[in-house]
Amino acid sequence: MKLTCGIIYFTEGQRRSLEMSQESKKLRSKGEKTICLPIVDESFYMEIVEDTVKFRAYIDEILPEYREIFPEEIEKGYSFFGSNFSKKQNLKIRRIQLKANYQIYQLRPAFMMPYMVGKTADFDKPLYLRRFGVPFDALTYVFGKNDMYWYRAFLALGRFSVVGTTVKEVEEMPEHLARLMQIRKKA
Structure with missing residues (x-):
């Protein structure tokens, strides 16, 4: 990078890096989302998180049963998009990117609290x-x-919206929320 008369000149590598950074900001602005995987056994998670083949096999296995926790676009495919590491919890968290719309989702195991505050x-x-x-x-x-x-x-715990909550058994919901769902369905 050179500064001449108030004009900044970037090298080719810096320009490409800046473009990639702006592209990732566009992706992030669409909202990075979290999918809570039904994994309660920490040892099982530690076994599959390091091996993308095993992790993909697990996701593909649970997809039919837990269809509601995944976005619809996952049917068109996904690829692994790196991972994050929680220093507080000493835990690796995988991420996927959907092929249909390029949205990125974090895959958090169910044995971790939201925002990785604890187990x-x-x-x-x-x-x-x-x-x-x-x-x-x-x-x-x-x-x-x-x-x-x-x-x-x-x-x-209060940061998540009830709107995005998955309900498997309406009978187990609090009565006032079940009534609210019935009213919204009619409207």
């Missing part, structure tokens, strides 16, 4: 106590960490 098993009892208004400092006293950790973890 779901570690949140069972603290979240149960929160239902009864137990303060965050009490959770810290009993379960460790700190008050802000529990506060942020509690807030992370």
Whole structure:
């Protein structure tokens, strides 16, 4: 890169890098999404996450049964799009890119909480106590960490929209939400 009279000149490599960066921003602006895979066994996940052939076989195996957690465009194919690594959880998270619309989805296992704040098993009892208004400092006293950790973890649960929630059994839904779904279907 050279600066002459207020004009910036890029080398060919810098120009290509900038174009790729702008292209990835366009992809990201469409919204990077997360698919929560029904994997509750951490050892199984660790076994397949390193091997893309095994990971693809797993996705293809669960696709017919859990069709509703995947976008419709996955039928036209997908490819692996690298991975992210959570330093906090010491866990590799795979990503896929759909061939139909180039959208990128993160594949998070079900044993991890949203936003990788922790493992779901570690949140069972603290979240149960929160239902009864137990303060965050009490959770810290009993379960460790700190008050802000529990506060942020509690807030992370509220970031997802009910609109994007998958419902397999309407009978198991809270009554007021089931009624709301019936009203929306009629409209």
